[in-house]
Amino acid sequence: MDNDLLNDPIDDSVATDESGQPxxxxxxxxxxxxENYNKFLLAMADFENYKRRVQRDIEQRIVEHRRRLFGRLLPVLDNLERALTVPVGGEAxxxxxxxxxxxxxxVLTSEGISAVDxxxxxxxxxxxxxxGTVAATDGQADETVVEVAEKGYRLGEDLLRPAKVLVAKHQ
Known part of the structure; x- marks a missing residue:
């Protein structure tokens, strides 16, 4: 170790401002x-509360939407149950x-759901x-959808489910 550093006097003077107060x-x-740190902590707490409130609002909207949707589907269920009580066959x-x-x-249309044509x-x-494929008839273009086994549906522009189809193929 350097002995000069050990022998240096300690500067115990305190910085003073213009008024001479240390x-x-x-x-x-x-x-x-x-003060700034406390403001930061308050802002962070406010932001966390905001995120919780937004999440709660989103969850409430989902529940409300589902309640409305299923409330409109229940009459459909009732009608199907009534149909089962009718004697088999018949126009009724x-x-x-x-x-x-x-x-x-x-109900599907009111929710923005449409069949894919x-x-x-x-x-x-x-x-x-x-x-599957089926033999194309005369005048029928190759790769044309000739039968829909199960309809496809869109929700707005998004595809919910593709249609399941049979396609014409020239042999």
Whole structure:
């Protein structure tokens, strides 16, 4: 070790401000830093509360939406149950089922859900899934959807489910 450093006198003078009061500038800076830190902590707490409130609002909206949706579907369920009480066959059963189907389609439409129209159109793998092929008839274009086994649906522009289709193929 360097002996000169050990023998240096200690400078015990304190910085003074213009008024001659020691450390008042430092204490003011510390007070401002404490105040800013407390403001930061309050802002962080406010932000966390905001995030919780937004999450709670989102969850409430989802619950409300589901309640409205399923409330509109319950009459469809009631109609299907009534259809089961009708003696087998007959025009009354068919009429009841058709009415129920229209009611269900109306609920889907009100929610922005629409069927994908693919029959007679060229096969598009973005909206349909080919489950088989059939021999194309004369005048029928190759790769044309000839039968829909299961409808596809969109929610707005988003595909909920692709249609399951049979596609014409020239042999």
């Amino acid at each position: 450390g008042s500038e430092l204490s003011k800076a510390n007070a401002r830093a404490d 059963l068919r009429t009841g089922v058709e009415s129920t189907l229209r009611g269900f389609e109306a 693919v029959k007679g159109h060229p096969f598009d793998p973005h909206v349909a899934e080919a489950i």
